[in-house]
């Protein structure tokens with residue numbers, strides 16, 4: 001499988017990503033095939049508007065039940081907020097993936 005070269009985020013996350021307050025994203029298996037060291041073009045899901053590029057630093061499996069305050073802080077949320085958001089996006093998935101990234105020029 002080729003490494004994905006794009007990633008989408010809901011527009012409401014854009015400011016947190018650009019400011020460095022949000023440094024991870026938690027995805028299901030269908031969006032887990034990012035490759036550390038690769039750079040992806042990032043756009044909004046709603047309008048397909050490019051807004052930054054990210055270098056993928058790590059992709060690590062995580063179970064929903066193991067999400068912690070550490071992950072919540074990296075998402076700029078409380079743990080309760082994070083669990084609610086993840087359950088809204090992925091209602092049936094317990095196996096998830098933490099994708100760590102950094103902003104690149």
Ligand SMILES: CC(=O)Nc1cc[nH]c(=O)n1
Pocket residue numbers: 008009010013024025026027045089
């Ligand atoms: C578009 C989309 O699925 N966005 C997501 C999903 C999970 N976490 C996140 O930061 N963004």
